[in-house]
Amino acid sequence: MILLDRVTKNYSRKSSALKGVSLHVENKEFVVIVGQSGAGKSTILKLLTREEQPTSGKIIVGGIDYDKLKDRKIPYLRRKIGVVFQDFKLLSNKTSFENVAYALEIVGMSNKEIKHTVPRVLEIVGLSKKAKSYPSELSGGERQRVAIARAIARQPRILIADEPTGNLDPKHAWDVIQVLERINKYGTTVLLTTHNQDIVQRLNRRIVTISDGVVVSDKAGRSKGLKAV
Amino acid sequence: MMRHIITFKRICVAGFRNFFRNSWLSIAATAVMVVALVIVLSAVVLNVATRNAIAELSTNLKVSVYLQPDATKDQINALQSELSGNQNVDQVTYISQDVAQEQFIDSFKNDTKLLEGLALIGTGTIPASFEISVTDLSNMEEVGNIAKQEQYATIVESVSLGKTDVKKTIERAAATQRFITTTSVIAASVFAIVSMLIIFNTIRMAIFTRADEIRTQKLLGATPGYIRGPFLVESSMYGIVAGIISTSLVIVVIRSLGSKIANNAEFIETYALLSDPLNIVLMYLGSIFLGVLVGVISSSLAMNRYLKIKHW
Numbered sequence: 001m002i003l004l005d006r007v008t009k010n011y012s013r014k015s016s017a018l019k020g021v022s023l024h025v026e027n028k029e030f031v032v033i034v035g036q037s038g039a040g041k042s043t044i045l046k047l048l049t050r051e052e053q054p055t056s057g058k059i060i061v062g063g064i065d066y067d068k069l070k071d072r073k074i075p076y077l078r079r080k081i082g083v084v085f086q087d088f089k090l091l092s093n094k095t096s097f098e099n100v101a102y103a104l105e106i107v108g109m110s111n112k113e114i115k116h117t118v119p120r121v122l123e124i125v126g127l128s129k130k131a132k133s134y135p136s137e138l139s140g141g142e143r144q145r146v147a148i149a150r151a152i153a154r155q156p157r158i159l160i161a162d163e164p165t166g167n168l169d170p171k172h173a174w175d176v177i178q179v180l181e182r183i184n185k186y187g188t189t190v191l192l193t194t195h196n197q198d199i200v201q202r203l204n205r206r207i208v209t210i211s212d213g214v215v216v217s218d219k220a221g222r223s224k225g226l227k228a229v
Numbered sequence: 230m231m232r233h234i235i236t237f238k239r240i241c242v243a244g245f246r247n248f249f250r251n252s253w254l255s256i257a258a259t260a261v262m263v264v265a266l267v268i269v270l271s272a273v274v275l276n277v278a279t280r281n282a283i284a285e286l287s288t289n290l291k292v293s294v295y296l297q298p299d300a301t302k303d304q305i306n307a308l309q310s311e312l313s314g315n316q317n318v319d320q321v322t323y324i325s326q327d328v329a330q331e332q333f334i335d336s337f338k339n340d341t342k343l344l345e346g347l348a349l350i351g352t353g354t355i356p357a358s359f360e361i362s363v364t365d366l367s368n369m370e371e372v373g374n375i376a377k378q379e380q381y382a383t384i385v386e387s388v389s390l391g392k393t394d395v396k397k398t399i400e401r402a403a404a405t406q407r408f409i410t411t412t413s414v415i416a417a418s419v420f421a422i423v424s425m426l427i428i429f430n431t432i433r434m435a436i437f438t439r440a441d442e443i444r445t446q447k448l449l450g451a452t453p454g455y456i457r458g459p460f461l462v463e464s465s466m467y468g469i470v471a472g473i474i475s476t477s478l479v480i481v482v483i484r485s486l487g488s489k490i491a492n493n494a495e496f497i498e499t500y501a502l503l504s505d506p507l508n509i510v511l512m513y514l515g516s517i518f519l520g521v522l523v524g525v526i527s528s529s530l531a532m533n534r535y536l537k538i539k540h541w
Contacts, residue, residue: 049448051448072452075447075450075451075452075453076450077450078447078448078449078450079449079450083448083449089441089444089445089448091442091445102449103449103450105239106446106449106450106451106455107232107450108232108233108235108236109232109235110231110235150449154450
């Protein structure tokens with residue numbers, strides 16, 4: 001599903017964010033990328049969403065070779081990848097329903113389809129009752145779950161979550177992780193970056209550790225599901 | 230296809246919403262554009278009015294060639310054919326002595342003393358003549374010189390180049406027309422540039438304000454057209470609103486002034502032309518087109534500079 005082959009990313013001559021990183025993620029896999037701030041986790045995700053281009057190396061996602069990807073095709077690539085950000089990136093003047101609907105409007109989905117899809121997605125993330133609430137009326141965890149609902153509304157094959165629990169307290173952080181687990185069970189490949197060791201331990205999934213732009217370890221998870229809390 | 234229509238509709242709705250959301254900036258951008266368009270429209274209207282007035286005054290300005298009473302028919306025909314063959318001549322009309330006398334009597338029918346005097350002198354007092362209208366007033370003298378040639382000295386009594394006061398009026402009108410054209414081009418250009426700068430800044434501020442929203446749109450898979458579209462609709466709205474306001478203002482002025490001057494022969498044609506519903510529609514469409522063009526150009530410049538749409 002995702003292949004990074006000896007990928008290097010230099011932002012300047014002196015600093016390398018990634019140094020020859022190779023990573024292979026299978027279809028429907030749940031992979032946690034861990035590392036300190038500045039280790040290169042976010043750079044990997046930016047390369048996958050094509051916000052950045054690698055200095056060298058090859059990236060293939062869902063059979064799409066990024067070397068051959070033309071600029072005008074980038075929006076269509078991103079429609080196949082759901083992205084969740086640490087700072088949610090919700091539009092403050094829109095309700096939960098409208099924020100999720102927004103992702104569907106962009107791809108030209110009809111109002112009828114949107115009215116059918118959004119309530120189902122909000123139900124998956126457990127926010128059916130908050131459909132009419134604005135982001136300012138939601139807790140941090142709820143906001144992140146709206147962001148997840150927006151990311152999965154188009155049923156992407158890959159979901160990238162960049163530090164989704166970074167701004168949340170432990171309880172809400174765990175709620176968000178549980179939602180990601182559920183989405184993975186439905187068949188979506190999930191790539192999660194975090195530096196929260198508690199979450200890493202409890203998730204018990206494949207863990208790729210990055211340090212200073214290099215993959216230092218890649219350990220397979222022991223379980224397919226969550227540990228009992 | 231259906232998706233494209235839905236997307237187009239959403240882009241338009243977003244553009245409308247942005248236009249009303251930035252109401253103060255929209256008012257400023259539209260107001261300056263109204264001033265620029267009023268200047269352009271006024272220049273067009275004044276040009277049409279002066280051109281028609283000049284044309285109307287010019288019909289009274291003709292070269293008159295008065296003939297000797299003893300000129301033979303062959304000599305008269307020879308002069309007429311040379312005048313008609315000249316490229317500066319529009320029309321040549323021969324007025325015989327009898328016709329000239331009738332016209333004179335008709336012109337002074339209220340002046341009984343003059344007519345009594347004329348009756349005493351008898352017929353054949355008013356000479357036969359050619360009345361020549363020219364294609365360009367500046368060539369009047371050249372046309373007059375044809376009749377002043379040596380070969381026609383025996384048959385031509387005198388040559389008149391029209392009434393000098395009318396000629397001066399026409400020259401003044403032509404000079405005014407040139408002045409109006411020059412000043413309006415300069416003024417309209419200045420206001421068009423100011424209007425472009427204001428729209429440029431309005432769109433630039435909108436791009437900065439919505440930077441997060443634009444980045445989210447990009448990452449959610451919005452195409453460049455979907456992101457640019459609302460900005461283009463917003464700037465087109467300035468042009469549409471400004472076009473409607475400016476044309477309406479100019480039409481109101483034409484209507485209120487027109488009722489006072491429409492009876493003057495010089496302005497009859499202009500007023501009729503500007504009152505024609507088809508021309509009014511064309512004025513609206515023209516000013517809206519100009520306004521939209523200015524809006525789209527300036528917002529495109531702002532987007533190319535600040536939207537960074539190429540750097541996905």
